[in-house]
Amino acid sequence: MKEHTVKLxxxxxLSQGGFHSGEELGQQFGVSRAAISKHIKGIQQWGVDIFxxxxxxxxxxxxxxxxxxxxxxxxxxxxLELIPIIDSTNQYLLERVDSxxxxxxxxxxxxxxxRGRRGREWVSPFGSNLYMSMFWRLDAGMAAAMGLSLxxxxxxxxxxxxxxxxxxxxxxxxxLYYQDKKLAGILVEMSGQAGAAANLVIGMGMNLMMPxxxxxxxxxxxxxxxxxxxxSFDRNQLAVALVNxxxxxxxxxxxxxxxxxxxxxxxxxxxxxxxxxxxxxxxEIVGIERGINEQxxxxxxxxxxxxxxxxxxxxxxxxx
Ligand code: ATP
Ligand code: BTN
Numbered sequence: 001m002k003e004h005t006v007k008l009x010x011x012x013x014l015s016q017g018g019f020h021s022g023e024e025l026g027q028q029f030g031v032s033r034a035a036i037s038k039h040i041k042g043i044q045q046w047g048v049d050i051f052x053x054x055x056x057x058x059x060x061x062x063x064x065x066x067x068x069x070x071x072x073x074x075x076x077x078x079x080l081e082l083i084p085i086i087d088s089t090n091q092y093l094l095e096r097v098d099s100x101x102x103x104x105x106x107x108x109x110x111x112x113x114x115r116g117r118r119g120r121e122w123v124s125p126f127g128s129n130l131y132m133s134m135f136w137r138l139d140a141g142m143a144a145a146m147g148l149s150l151x152x153x154x155x156x157x158x159x160x161x162x163x164x165x166x167x168x169x170x171x172x173x174x175x176l177y178y179q180d181k182k183l184a185g186i187l188v189e190m191s192g193q194a195g196a197a198a199n200l201v202i203g204m205g206m207n208l209m210m211p212x213x214x215x216x217x218x219x220x221x222x223x224x225x226x227x228x229x230x231x232s233f234d235r236n237q238l239a240v241a242l243v244n245x246x247x248x249x250x251x252x253x254x255x256x257x258x259x260x261x262x263x264x265x266x267x268x269x270x271x272x273x274x275x276x277x278x279x280x281x282x283x284e285i286v287g288i289e290r291g292i293n294e295q296x297x298x299x300x301x302x303x304x305x306x307x308x309x310x311x312x313x314x315x316x317x318x319x320x
Pocket of ligand 1: 124
């Protein structure tokens with residue numbers, strides 16, 4: 001068996017609940033107790049909290065709801081692959097754009113090199129969040145991609161509302177916030193040439209039940225678990241709802257573009273009417289955020305009046 005295969009089998013066993021001794025696990029998977037102990041350390045490095053009690057064995061500190069490829073595929077309409085351990089779901093699809101059907105999805109339990117904008121790290125511990133990417137061939141070409149990335153954020157917030165997760169807002173261009181803390185990030189990457197169809201990979205990382213002590217995140221963050229305050233939810237069902245919402249919004253965008261979209265975005269804008277700073281390389285501009293325009297640019301009111309800003313190199317920060 002491959003190394004990951006044993007670890008994943010151990011996790012599946014532990015996710016049933018209760019204690020499991022090293023001896024029992026060793027016998028089950030045909031390896032020594034020492035090998036089990038090594039695998040457990042590896043699993044802990046993926047960010048799973050497992051503890052051991054002498055004489056009883058190993059137990060998960062928190063129940064795990066593993067993703068189920070069959071359930072996900074049966075409830076969505078395009079090819080979907082669950083690859084439990086991966087570097088980056090965006091990278092995986094980007095490397096395969098020539099052979100993929102538009103709408104194909106890749107989902108993971110853990111990313112070793114999850115990434116955010118401009119090469120920043122997306123912290124991706126095992127089994128506690130969602131890491132998903134979708135490939136989309138956009139015939140309108142690259143110029144239409146900026147608008148698309150905003151539309152995706154709105155579709156995700158609306159899909160969350162439909163399953164009872166209320167109060168999630170957007171930070172331009174495409175982060176999801178709840179009470180000023182980051183819940184999810186969207187990363188749109190593309191390959192293709194100007195003038196031709198654009199091959200887009202739309203990736204989303206959403207925190208579901210990430211442990212509070214997870215290291216490596218440099219800004220306030222939250223999770224679905226925190227928003228729901230004890231109300232339970234089903235990780236697979238949420239993944240299905242989000243995949244289907246993305247498929248729907250991408251098809252709609254191809255037909256209607258950004259038509260009537262500003263009205264959907266502005267009520268969800270986390271910084272509407274608030275003081276913000278735009279960072280653009282060396283340049284910084286402070287002003288009051290006034291939502292977006294029909295091109296998807298963010299509007300900033302300064303002493304010069306209202307100006308529109310657009311482009312992948314701009315970052316927005318709250319200032320109040
Ligand atoms: P912007 O995109 O506007 O420039 P940002 O600070 O949101 O700003 P991104 O590149 O979008 O930056 O996101 C990456 C940042 O998100 C990292 O710098 C890290 O601090 C934070 N981060 C990483 N993993 C997570 C996570 N799982 N949940 C919340 N935040 C995370
Ligand atoms: C951001 O806020 O900067 C965007 C974060 C995007 C993270 C997701 S997780 C799935 C997909 N694969 C990646 O490597 N990144 C995106």
